[in-house]
Amino acid sequence: MTNxxxxxxxxxxxxxxxxxxxxxxxxxxxxxxxxxLQQELPExxxxxxxxxxxxxxxxxxxxDGDGEVDFIEFMILVASLGCAFRGLLPKKGK
Amino acid sequence: MTNxxxxxxxxxxxxxxxxxxxxxxxxxxxxxxxxxLQQELPExxxxxxxxxxxxxxxxxxxxDGDGEVDFIEFMILVASLGCAFRGLLPKKGK
Numbered sequence: 001m002t003n004x005x006x007x008x009x010x011x012x013x014x015x016x017x018x019x020x021x022x023x024x025x026x027x028x029x030x031x032x033x034x035x036x037l038q039q040e041l042p043e044x045x046x047x048x049x050x051x052x053x054x055x056x057x058x059x060x061x062x063x064d065g066d067g068e069v070d071f072i073e074f075m076i077l078v079a080s081l082g083c084a085f086r087g088l089l090p091k092k093g094k
Numbered sequence: 095m096t097n098x099x100x101x102x103x104x105x106x107x108x109x110x111x112x113x114x115x116x117x118x119x120x121x122x123x124x125x126x127x128x129x130x131l132q133q134e135l136p137e138x139x140x141x142x143x144x145x146x147x148x149x150x151x152x153x154x155x156x157x158d159g160d161g162e163v164d165f166i167e168f169m170i171l172v173a174s175l176g177c178a179f180r181g182l183l184p185k186k187g188k
Contacts, residue, residue: 004134007104008172010097012180040098075173078102079166086106 014040015074027068033058041081108134109168121162127152135175 001009018036019028028036034054037045045054061069061077069077095103112130113122122130128148131139139148155163155171163171 002134002136003104004108004130004172007101007108008176008179010101010104011172012176014098014101015176016180036098040096042096071177072173075169075176078098078105079169079173081102082106082109082169083165085102086110 011075011078012071015071024068027070028074029068030058033061033069105169105172106165109165118162121164122168123162124152127155127163 014036015028016025018032019025021032021035022029034045037058044057058069061073063073063076108130109122110119112126113119115126115129116123128139131152138151152163155167157167157170
């Protein structure tokens with residue numbers, strides 16, 4: 001597999017690993033999101049000063065506000081982290 | 095690094111590897127997109143019957159129609175492939 005194929009498979013596996021815990025494998029519940037962040041992106045939560053910060057962060061991932069994070073909303077998080085990881089600004093800020 | 099961190103680094107590296115060929119490292123030109131698809135997702139282009147199909151595919155990636163594909167537009171491709179790879183429908187179609 002190419003690097004791009006590997007990365008896509010890892011993303012899908014990661015999403016599915018946490019989303020399927022409650023049996024609803026297409027969405028992450030709030031607790032599943034928190035567990036994903038704690039285990040996959042520990043630095044992200046360690047920067048949060050208190051529980052309110054964590055709740056705000058998780059709330060921000062739920063773009064359509066229905067209390068769950070689906071794969072597309074998860075990919076928005078991944079895209080933002082991708083920009084942050086490499087200091088890549090979307091073209092508008094180029 | 096965790097699986098999620100590895101996948102994000104691979105995505106950013108892949109984008110940067112092809113985007114930096116023409117010196118403009120924040121965007122993929124049409125030829126850079128074509129090379130990325132040919133080398134990273136060979137099956138995707140092999141399915142295209144003719145050059146017109148390939149051009150349509152690449153045009154579709156350039157969401158804001160400015161002739162280039164930036165990192166966010168690249169991530170939209172990655173998200174769509176992620177859904178296709180695992181048959182994950184966005185929540186709306188759950």
